[in-house]
Amino acid sequence: MVVCGDDGLAHRVAAELLDVYGEPVTLVVPAAREAERVLGGPGSGLLSRVPLARPSDAAPGERPGVGGLRIVEAAEPDEAVLAAAGVDGAPALSLVYEDDDRNVQAALVARRLNPRVRLVIRLYNRKLGLHLAELLDRAAAVAAPAPDLPGLDASTTVLSDSDTAAPAFAATAVAGTSKVVQANGILLRAVERTPRRRGAPPAGALCTLALLSADPDGPEGSDGPARTWNRDRAGDRDRDRDRDRDRDRGPWLLPDDDETAHAGGRSVVALEVVPPPRRRRLPSPLPGAAALLGSLGSLFSPRLNWSLAGVAVAVAALGLASWLTTGDTPFHAAYVTLLDIFAFNDPAVREPPVRQLLQVLGGFVGMLLLPVLVAAALEALGAFRTAAGLRRPPGNLSGHVVLVGLGKIGTRVLARLRELGVPVVCLESDSLARGLPLARRLHVPVVLGDVTEEGVLEAARVHRARALLALTSSDTTNLEAVLHARTIKGDLRVVLRLDDDDFAEAVDRTLSTAHPGALTRSRSVTHLAAPAFAGAMMGRQILGAIPVERRVLLIAAVDVVGLPELEGRTIMQSFRPGAWRVIALDSAPRAERRPHLPGVRRAGDPAAAGGLIWDLDPDRVLSGQDRVLMAATRQGLAELLGRRRTPTADR
Known part of the structure; x- marks a missing residue:
């Protein structure tokens, strides 16, 4: 290689x-x-x-x-x-x-x-x-x-290392938000749940991916290769010894029913398939001219809309009063009222007192209308030029995620968070950063400034935020941003991008000890992306990686041909606890398969031809013509590949 x-x-x-x-x-x-x-x-x-x-x-x-x-x-x-x-x-x-x-x-x-x-x-x-x-x-x-x-x-x-790492950063930043792997129309979601009965995955889940640590808020275990077990008697004894040793040390990846049954109340990470939402156009509740007025009103802020509505009511009231007191036709009364408001009419010196009073009131309304019209013109111009400006965080914003850094990683994470519907406020020191055009297009508030300076985090409303994501390319800047944010809000959930693994573990332990009531997680882009690159070099299509604490599970598409651990075995027999598990089957004929997997389909769907079958029969035998979707540990995928003798390896 x-x-x-x-x-x-x-x-x-x-x-x-x-x-x-x-x-x-x-x-x-x-x-x-x-x-x-x-x-x-x-x-x-x-x-x-x-x-x-x-x-x-x-x-x-x-x-x-x-x-x-x-x-x-x-x-x-x-x-x-x-x-x-x-x-x-x-x-x-x-x-x-x-x-x-x-x-x-x-x-x-x-x-x-x-x-x-x-x-x-x-x-x-x-x-x-x-x-x-x-x-x-x-x-x-x-x-x-x-x-x-x-x-x-x-x-x-x-x-892209950014695309591979972005789901993990986005999922870690939001408490309760699912870990998501998305590629080529497939949307897999890993959620933390409690099994309803022993040895069975939660309702609606495809399978159990992992059992979490007994202390999920404590320092995470190292990301070493997951254990694999032999099937012989000596391997069973090693398996029991490893299980006892790992019971309180870290998560159990790809457990079997026996491990799940003896989980001791631990939460599980279950895998779900989320079908893409169906897009449909909703009929407009405002027909005709009313719909046009509603679309024009969307150009202005709510405060300006109320100001315009108040002036319009005042003008209508003056026109009605002129019609009732002067005996003119409604059209002529409205015309005279508008002339008075815009100061186009002659002074009503010899008119009745009522007419003179209405003219004075009309001039006063005209004085109020002028600044409102100027503000409306400026705001409409700004609405048409939204792509050229940056929004400021609203004063009443709360429950959002503060994203520090709009480089390669920050841009991808911003897109992921907006896909999940999470409100975001971005912090960036470079006015020419890569992610600023995306923030403008998504109407995301942005604060331009150095996060290490006083008042910058406060401008991002960090005291009302649910989480802070520090994703700049500098470990020192990320750590300083987190420490400053913790002084403002001690229980803030923070996620750091730290390239040095030893430094990341030390930061995790220290911040968790200093702030036991808050969650701290450090992620390395290379740590999350390298398994996908290495797996692709070994001839596997890696769709994505699902982080489980500080370990990683890979979602990969594998051809069964030439793999004795899969070929000729049933779905149940091919399952290797702690190593790999078949979660879906590609139903497309081998000659018609595309390089990338098709979109999500359910078994029994008439449109399932060429799609993926998720409701698998445990007794179905895998043949050499099949291609399966697997959840595997890095060590498990390596073991599965290492036993295949390819012509390239023989050469």
Whole structure:
């Protein structure tokens, strides 16, 4: 496997491939010494057993052995560098540079060097990613129309670390909000519930994903690989010992009925399928001209609407009084009243006293009407130019989420929160930040200012907020924002983006101890995104990751063919507690399957052809023609893949 990158995501992906999947890796980075420090330095705990080797230390043509790491130091992934890294013979290449342009150029070169390499590309631009994947897949088909290695996967997978991490940040920020994985029309929701009876998932749930820790508000367990158990007698004893040791230490991932029955009152994380809502147009309650007036009234604020309504009532009252006292026709009385209001009429010097009084009142109403009309014009102009301005937080706002930082991650999290209907106030110091256009388009209030300065968090109404999300690229800024927010509101729910895992654990424990009544969670983008990139390199379509405390469950689409743990077994027999579980079946014929899974369908639905079947019979036998949707731990997915002997591996 070849991994090319210039930040912590490349190091984390290499660690996943080495430590979890046991694959040899060539890592292309600008600074080899930094990669050695992160991957194999003292106390890192990641790859202490993996020997490091420079390309110069290896003989020409020498390939690293299983579990080995080879580092190539290069600033740019040009053709010479990719060739030196061995892309021409690698089964998979991951390009995870922060620059989209660099990833695109390297992908085009790699596809020319090796048309059969599996590409995993990190791109922030979604539209560009779709077009690029189609182009590279077509190039691979043209270059190798009849590969001599059957079953070889030369697909292109475009992922975004922001999209992978955003659901976890959004779900953690809101108490009671479901953890969501959304991809290609599939919406899976993980909710915390209490089972109604022992050994059974909660009502309406597909399955039980995890049993939470006995102390859900305490410091979370480490995100080490989930345990797997053998089926022999000695493995059963190890399983019982592991269960007793882990009973009070952390969550149980993918438990069986026996574990759920002995959960001791723990809450469970259950998986649900949420069908996409049906959009329909509601008929307008205001017909004709009234509907037009209602749409025009939406241009103005409620206070201005009331002012206009009051002036209109005053004008109507003056017109009615003029008609009743002067004996004029209604039209002429209204005309004279308008002339008096706009000061167009002659003074009523020789008119009756009633007429003179009405003229004075009309002039007074005209004086009140003038500023109202000016305000209406300015406000209507501002309504038409909403995209060019930023809203300020309303004074009565409460129960919202304060989002600090509108960079790559903050922009994706903002979109997720608005999809969930959560009110948000954004805090950004850069007036040219990436997420400001999205905030304008969604009419989200934004406070421009440095979060570390006095009064900025107060302007975001943090004292009335339900949660604070600190998602800037600086760990120090995020921590300072959280500490300042806790001084304003001690029980505020906070979520930090911290890239250093050891630092994140220390912050979790310290803040939880100092504020036992508040919830503190720290998340690392690379920590949440790397499993998806590594899984895609191994030939799995990773739809998303569901965080369970500080562990991660992957939702993946897997072809059954060639997997003895699945092929020829029933749904019940294929379930491996703590490792993987089949949750859905793709009903489309193998020849008609698309690279991406179709939308959500229910079994028995006449439109279910080509869809997913969720209500699975436990006794249904899986065949080699099936493709299943699975929930798996990282270690479980690695074990499932490692037992398959592919032609690429044999070569």
